[in-house]
Amino acid sequence: MNKYSKAVTQDPTQPAAKAMLHAVGLSNNDLNNPLVGIASTGYDGNPCNMHLNDLAQNIKNSINLQKLNGLIFNTIGISDGISMGTEGMRYSLPSRDVIADSIEMVTQGMSYDANISVVGCDKNMPGAMMAMLRFNRPSILVYGGTISAGCHDGKKLDVVSAFEAWGEKVAGKMDEDTYELIIQKACPSAGACGGMYTANTMASAIEAMGMSLPFNASNPAISENKNQECGELGEAIYHLLEKDIKPRDIVTKKALTNAFRLVIILGGSTNAVLHFLAIADAAGIEFSLKEFQKISDETPFLADLKPSGKYLMEDLHKVGGIPAVMKYMLDNGLLYGDCLTVTGKTISENLSHVDYLKPNQDVIHSLEKPIKASGHIRMLFGNLASEGSVAKITGKEGLNFSGPAKVFDSEKLANQGIANGKINKGDVVVIRYEGPKGGPGMPEMLKPTAAIIGAGLGNDVALITDGRFSGGTHGFVVGHITPEAQVGGTIALVKNGDEITIDAQSNEIILHVNSEELTARKQNWRPPTMKYNRGVLHKYARNVSSASTGCLTDV
Secondary structure (H helix, E strand, O other), rough: OOOOHHHHHOOOOOOHHHHHHHHHHOOOOHHHHEEEEEOOOOOOOOOOOOOOHHHHHOOOOOOOOOEEEEEEEEOOOHHHHHHHHOOOHHHHHHHHHHHHHHHHHHHHHHOOOOEEEEOOOOHHHOOOHHHHHOOOOEEHHHOOOOOOOOOOOOOOOOOHHHHHHHHHOOOOOOOOHHHHHHHHOOOOOOOOOOOOOHHHHHHHHHHHOOOOOOOOOOOOOOOOOHHHHHOOOHHHHHHHHHOOOOHHOOOHHHHHHHHHHHHHHHOOOHHHHEEEEEHHEEEOOOOOOHHHHHHHHHHEEOOOEEOOOOEEHHHHHHOHHHHHHHHHHHHOOOOOOOEEEEOOOOOHHHOOOOOOOOOOOOOOOOOOOOOEEEOOEEEEEEOOOEEEEEEEEOOOOOEEEEEEEEOOOHOOOOOOOOHHHOOOOOOEEEEEEOOOOOOOOOEHHHHHHHHHHOOOOOOEEEEEEEEEEEOOOOOEEEEEEEEOOHHHHHHHOOOOOOOEEEEEOOOOOEEOOOHHHHHHHHHHHOOOOOOOOOHHHHHHHHHHOOOHHHOOOOO
16 A cells, blocks of 8 residues: 555655655555645635635544645635736746646655645646546545625626626626625635535536535535535545555546546636646547537536526535435436445445435426537637637527627727727727737636626627636637637638627637638738746646646647
């Protein structure tokens, strides 16, 4: 069980290593036991992460009850909610790779035998998963849990309520006092954003993937359930070490399929596509946009969860949580039940003792009455996205949209245009030079989409971008357009007034400009100067791959 740590704890030629481990409190007897690294993304500046160091300590206590040594270390995090709409958002996606790299480096550099990663905000989870799959030692992911709902005038609030309130205020539909009250009440406690946004999407997906204990995704952050779960982790990681069950034994193509089917059932974030591609790459599994589309075609959208619905993750927990949803899927042939999990048991075995969704609940619709008969996440191709793009279309906003382009060369310019009333009904808003290289960092576009919703234009305006969207985004939106503008993709050639058609039935996105005209425009196009010439964003822009391959930096 200590096949890695014995290099520093049992080798007589490594006395300094043993001396230093004695200094941190390990006895000679302790040094016979495996070292388990506990990676915490805890930090004070974000409600998603503010409680994670406490959870890490609880996990360490649980580990030390076994014949194991729990050793906490920390890695970084960027709050998407706080950085949204600012230059700071450019650092969010690159932080995924820093998280992955740092967990990998500490685990391997310190000869740890196993890893438990305690994560909260959006990029924490895929970053930790990428690391676990790279070093492939017994590992468990622990999600810090969802935040409690805020409330104003009897209406539940979350972080997206604050963004949409800004749009209402700008549109003259909300007064300043109400606006301030919503901001103050939107986020009342520790925990990740409450709707089926990226954090809850990825936590749910990773539970379905088999890399978390049952109920991990839906146990609220501030709950006895979450504390109890942390108390079970020592025994769970001991069992994985004893049986030598590793992440690549668990994360198979069937497991990824299970996870993405759950994302579709729940109406999850488009960011899942980006992160699944990166996770699959770390696991050595081939997964393409067209395979995601096949799963989406075969899977209905059932969950009435925010951002497009009305419920929050805490509501789903009350009616049975993620395991109850998975049990419903398994009973209806939508899950592979034979996939292994971190419990050492299969999905079917884990779910055999789980209660069904509560009767008369309306958070999860039945297969007979889905919100949408096929998935809301669509992979669109066409002359505007020859390498693909990712749309989030629930059906509530319609299935196709055509209109004239209203072009902005940055998110900042688009936000100014929305605030100044330059967006009209029927427009297709184009935000470009915000891709992985052009952004750089592929920032999320929650601020403009929330402003459009807040202004009452959600069903009348489409928005497309080579950037990406928050899980909190809803409306007729298409992101991840590749090739991106910075490398000369067709999105760089769009002019104001060009007709664009988005069709979520044929899965096409078409710029109605003939090929001769596009060729002429391309000859006159020149790439803009890169925004950064030093530092992490410069390195990221230089190394990052296309969004259609997962924005990888180690290829």
